[in-house]
Amino acid sequence: MSIQDQLKGFGITFRTMLSKPLTLGYPERKTPVFPRFRGRHRLWTYDNGLEKCVGCSLCVAACPADCIRVVAEENTPQLRVSAGERFARIYEINMARCIFCGYCEVACPFDAITLEHSYELSERDRRELVYTKDMLLAPAPKQAPLRAEGQRV
């Protein structure tokens, strides 16, 4: 390797040392997402606290990755969970399998499930990637910043 080649190489190093980095310094700084970004799911309730999900399993039918499991049960006067005749006793999404296509959101006749912005879903054990109904009903613990109109990262 000639000295010229070495100088050429270091030239690149010095040049880029002084320019603004392309990377983002995660996790202190997070990539902001577009408004229509499809991340972690969220199940919704009405203002009166009743769940919007009636456990109809249409999301299960729509899911191409087969990662949703719904076990429904009937609402009773003693236990009224959803606004419909039935509710989801079990609602699970296996995030390890989910491909974030958003078909479940499209399939849901009650707008009970939406894909939100949070994308920080890693766990130390893959079993913890099976999200339960309680987890999905709560807002994502780690929120992602939203990209402002015209913003560039």
Add this chain to the structure above:
Amino acid sequence: MAEYAPVDLTVENQVEFELDGRRVAAPAGTMLADACYAHGVEIPIFCYEPRIGPPIGACRMCLVEVEGMRGLQTACSTPVAPDMVVRTTTDAVKEAQDGVLEVLLANHPLDCPVCDKGGECPLQDRTFKFGPGTSRYVEPKRHQPKPLNLSHRIALDRERCISCFRCVRFSQEVAQDGELTMQERGARSEITTFSGDPYRGRFSGNIIDVCPVGALTSIPYRFVSRPWDVQNTPSVCGLCPVGCNTELTVREGRTKRVTGRPEPNPAVEEGWLCDTGRWAYDASWSQARITAAVVREATGDRTATLEDAVDGAAALLRGRTAGILVGTAATVEEAGIAADLAGGALPGAVVARMGIPGGALAPLRALPGAQLGDVDDADLVVVAGGDPSAQQPVAELRLRKARRFGATVTGCGPRPHALEALGTFIRTAPGDLAAGVASLAEAIAAATRPVVMWDEADLAGEPAAAEALAAAIAANPAARQLELGAEVNGSGLRALGLPDAGAVLDAVRAGTVDALLLVHADPLDAPGRAAWDAALEGFAGPVIAIASHADATTERADLVLPALTMWEQEGTLVSMNGRVQRLRPGARGPEGAAAGWELLVALAHRLGVVPGYRTAAAAFRAVTAGRPAFAGITPEAAGVLGVPLAAPAQVAGASAPPPASGEGVPLVATRTVYGGAAARRSAALADTAAPAELRMAPDTAAAHWVNDGDRVVLRSSSGESGRLTVRVGDGLPEGVVFAPLGAPGSPTEGVLPADMAPVLVRVARVEAG
């Protein structure tokens, strides 16, 4: 699809007509809807259901254009005619279909997401395929409180009903229970029972299958799963010897529903099931289910892993001469492998089957046999003995259908029963069935296509009647016989050539066997249990039971190996009239249990003899090889619809029972499927469970010094019964008492001999009512 009648396009003399510009043909009399379907054109239908009966044209969904006829015609009720020109896709037809669907949906709640029918709903499918896509109705819909319980097992959602009348017609014409009706008119029409009480019927669940919308749904299956969450497996029902073809709906390893097949078996059940067969599946996770092996030791019971338990069983059996008793619900594979053990792993073992010996029935069984489907075109149906509606439920629907089709129904027997209303029935005195048979002989001889149904249990007990009946059938070459069997797989066990349980009982008594292996056998709950009680009392050897549910027999066993049930395992059952049909595994069954045949194979391995089969299908081939009844029958040949045995399942060397002797009043026992043993294990059917009652006419009660409500025990030469409650009823014949088999604690079984020979009983009051 089952909703259209099957059309045979191969018969001679077909009618040619034009369908959407094509020249096609169909047999004369075929309804247009069926003919079109056979030629690949689907005409949407709702009210038409050929299994229920003639079309009524209630829904107007099936309108088509027929050249030369004014207005549109209903394809479900217009038979094909020569050179008819039919158009199914014209604008007029399309407009009619749009219009009908728009009106049908005008008041429909469109709550498909919460409806159990959603995803398998003809209304959904046809709206999607033939509907207008939008509705012009903006007015508020009619609303009704929902759901309403039509019975403990059927939910009715009146908002969804499209008034197709299928359920009403099923109740009125097929089951003929006269329960359902349509009340009110127009938008207020609703399905209800005449009295407003819950729908009581032995076949009520079929209305769920026929309802083309989600108006009628199963309560035990309510919101349990959606069609895309499940696997459906065609199987057969193993609760009674009829052997109805079923479909198991399985979700996450459990049987969640049993329905009639979407493609029914015309030779057997035609898609109908009795309520027991439909709802008893929750017995597979009932309280009595054995989920882990039980080892009885001096210090108490302990559970064991399957591995250890099979090792334990092998250790107990090693070096001993075993008696092997195969129960009547065991599959052909289980029985065959058990018999195989005697040849290798357990040399010298005595293998026998539970159930009726039936030596006297040989001449009847040798006659040409009929399938249940053949009853449809009989001109005379004879019911000799028995009570099909209680003992072989779906056979009742076939009989009613034959009557609807114009056949004469007649018969004789000692029991009053529901089918007697269909024709002339001769009430015979117990033990004198021969007299009834004699009076039927003439009618059998005179008929052109008679089918004679005969009750296994009744005729086995009366050899003279069996002989006379065989002669009467043989006298008419066109006549065929159809056995109304008593046990689930009785025919299969006989076809394997197993001798009756007496062989093992004698060996136990004589001490020639010193271990007992029970394969789904319940000798302590079956007729003849008194003799078994006594024999097992002094039996010192180990008793090993392969069983799925706890009963008196597993209580007595030293080691219980948990087996799978008919909803969970593979196997072959032979129905009462010799139809070989396959059970297919739906659910997985408890963790600690295995299929009976697998347990037997494992046992053979542990005993040092490696059997030549590892799968149920291979076992079937091996154990049926060389059996004339199974000649040419393979699991593949049995397919999904089953095949008749190649030769009748005759019994080997059994003798006829002696006539009843001693003193007392004759007892007539009936094994009721509805409310019987299966119902007591099933939570869904709990309210149907029949109480242990001794029924008799008023004068008979007076003669025995008992009143309605008294608690009594019966004594006969075979033993003593458990406690029964006296029910005095009008309309029962005098001088005879009636009791059910399979009641809790098996009280009646105690007085009966194993061969079900007629018995005389003395009635002793133990507690006043």
